[in-house]
Amino acid sequence: MSVVARQGFKYSIIGYIGFLLGTISAIFIFPYNFEFYGKLRYILPTAEMLVPAVVLGISYSNVKFFHKVEKDGKKQNMLSLSLLTVFINFIIFMGVFFILPYIFPKFRYSEAWKLKEMILPLILILSFCAIFNKYTSNYKRIVVSNIFDNLFPKIANLGAFCLFAYFLLSQEIAFAFFFGMFALMLFGYIYYTNKLERIELDFNTDYFKKDGFWKEFFNYSFFGFLGTFGNYLAINSFMIGEFLGMEEVGIYSVLYALISLISIPQLGLFNISAPIINKTLADGDMEELDRFHKKTSLSLYFLGAVLFSCIMVGFPYLTQFMPKNGTMLREYEPVVWIWGSAVLIDLATGFNGNIISLSKYYRFNILIMLLLAGLTICLNYYFIKNTDLKLIGIALSTAISLTTYNVIKIAFNYFVFKVSPLTIEMIFVSIICTLAITVAIVLPNFNSNFINLVYKPAVVLILIYIGNHFTKVFPLEDYLNVKFIKSIFKFK
Numbered sequence: 001m002s003v004v005a006r007q008g009f010k011y012s013i014i015g016y017i018g019f020l021l022g023t024i025s026a027i028f029i030f031p032y033n034f035e036f037y038g039k040l041r042y043i044l045p046t047a048e049m050l051v052p053a054v055v056l057g058i059s060y061s062n063v064k065f066f067h068k069v070e071k072d073g074k075k076q077n078m079l080s081l082s083l084l085t086v087f088i089n090f091i092i093f094m095g096v097f098f099i100l101p102y103i104f105p106k107f108r109y110s111e112a113w114k115l116k117e118m119i120l121p122l123i124l125i126l127s128f129c130a131i132f133n134k135y136t137s138n139y140k141r142i143v144v145s146n147i148f149d150n151l152f153p154k155i156a157n158l159g160a161f162c163l164f165a166y167f168l169l170s171q172e173i174a175f176a177f178f179f180g181m182f183a184l185m186l187f188g189y190i191y192y193t194n195k196l197e198r199i200e201l202d203f204n205t206d207y208f209k210k211d212g213f214w215k216e217f218f219n220y221s222f223f224g225f226l227g228t229f230g231n232y233l234a235i236n237s238f239m240i241g242e243f244l245g246m247e248e249v250g251i252y253s254v255l256y257a258l259i260s261l262i263s264i265p266q267l268g269l270f271n272i273s274a275p276i277i278n279k280t281l282a283d284g285d286m287e288e289l290d291r292f293h294k295k296t297s298l299s300l301y302f303l304g305a306v307l308f309s310c311i312m313v314g315f316p317y318l319t320q321f322m323p324k325n326g327t328m329l330r331e332y333e334p335v336v337w338i339w340g341s342a343v344l345i346d347l348a349t350g351f352n353g354n355i356i357s358l359s360k361y362y363r364f365n366i367l368i369m370l371l372l373a374g375l376t377i378c379l380n381y382y383f384i385k386n387t388d389l390k391l392i393g394i395a396l397s398t399a400i401s402l403t404t405y406n407v408i409k410i411a412f413n414y415f416v417f418k419v420s421p422l423t424i425e426m427i428f429v430s431i432i433c434t435l436a437i438t439v440a441i442v443l444p445n446f447n448s449n450f451i452n453l454v455y456k457p458a459v460v461l462i463l464i465y466i467g468n469h470f471t472k473v474f475p476l477e478d479y480l481n482v483k484f485i486k487s488i489f490k491f492k
Helices: 003-028 030-050 058-064 066-071 075-103 105-109 116-137 143-165 171-196 206-230 232-243 246-283 286-321 323-330 333-348 352-357 362-386 391-417 424-442 449-471 482-487
Strands: none
Touching: 003 030, 003 143, 003 246, 003 286, 030 116, 030 143, 030 171, 030 232, 030 246, 030 323, 058 066, 058 075, 058 116, 058 206, 058 246, 066 075, 075 105, 075 116, 075 206, 116 143, 116 171, 143 171, 206 362, 232 246, 232 362, 232 391, 246 286, 246 323, 246 333, 246 352, 246 391, 286 323, 286 333, 286 391, 286 424, 286 449, 333 391, 352 362, 352 391, 362 391, 424 449
16 A cells, blocks of 8 residues: 555544544534634634745745755755744734734724734744645655644634633633644644654755755745635635624534535645655656546545535434524525535546646646635625625635636646546546435435434445446445555554
8 A cells, every 4th residue: 555545544534533523513512602613713714814924835845845955965954944934924924914003094993903812823833834734744744744733723623612612711711722722733743843854953044045046945935825825715714704793704614614524535635645746747747647636536526525425415414413403504504515516626626736836837826826816805795795695605606716716727737738637437426426315315304313314324325335336436445445444554
């Protein structure tokens, strides 16, 4: 079993554990107080949205130029200077942030300004974590970093919420716990990076000055920074908090916790595949890249479609177990359908963006990322100001912008690299899953919501397994065997 498959699978396992923790919290805990949960969920996405302004794409350069600096024995030099630059950038960012109210007086009334004591320190911590995350991915080790990125934020949310809503402690104490978990995450990153290879701080700039390497490094970083503006999830949370309120942020976040199950394998596979994509591009082996692209995309789409199908048939019964019977969440069931479909399309396109960003055409990726951000902001503003759709409007905005973004990337990669993620098998997967959902929905309901919640998704799984057995669209036998299961428990 290859390190990619093993690490990717372990990454997914951690993701599912995190999803289970997040989902249980979303169903049984967070609905008790959507407003405070919304406030927690506003702080983190807002910080994530502003982190790129501090990191300035340097984390991506730690992947792009890793093989070069490794060859020259300057890995520690690159890591050290990257961390120092991020710290200097943060000081400058702080200065700009506190000057803004004098230029735009209304900024003092924004939620971002009111919560600045939490948001600003969190930006610095997440910026350092971003550097360590990308740096350690070069060792093809992403499982431990996923524990930090996936589990720690969920524990921070859950712990802070319980301290405030259940133990009736002050908001300040809850926020202190929330911030403390992210501080612990940073120390964990430092410890793990040092374990992979002893950290030896080296702030000498001679290597980067030689032959103008620093210009190439920062040029790539700058365009990587421009390409980070497409974080539509953070944009959505920020705009919902500013225009609709914290309660809506809480509802949106609970729905996201459910939908995020679909895309969990995506992030792990992308992180571990980046060095492989980089190598095939450097070798000019487009045939191998196309093969790897199609195989990866089909795997992501198949797993995502199966999970999406189960969510669709189980969601109405799942809300019955939520506080107040999930009345507010059931009103937004169309959000799950619309947003989930958009995520499936995103999965089907595979790592299109990674191919572009790691090639000499990385500037094009910035353009379409800016398009995604601009389209998301404009559509969100339109639906919020001109319709009564609220979160359904946000879901439509996300679906339109994300689909447009992916169609452009598919076309670009096909004409430039002659690679495509799309295969005929994806059509069969869509047909099988659609039929499975239809059958499960028309089947009679029992009086027990628990039975319905279990048996309808079970029907979906059985029908998809049968359909796959006859069509052979996905090699399930490669994963449902003792050898593969044993390999995932080898943490090397």
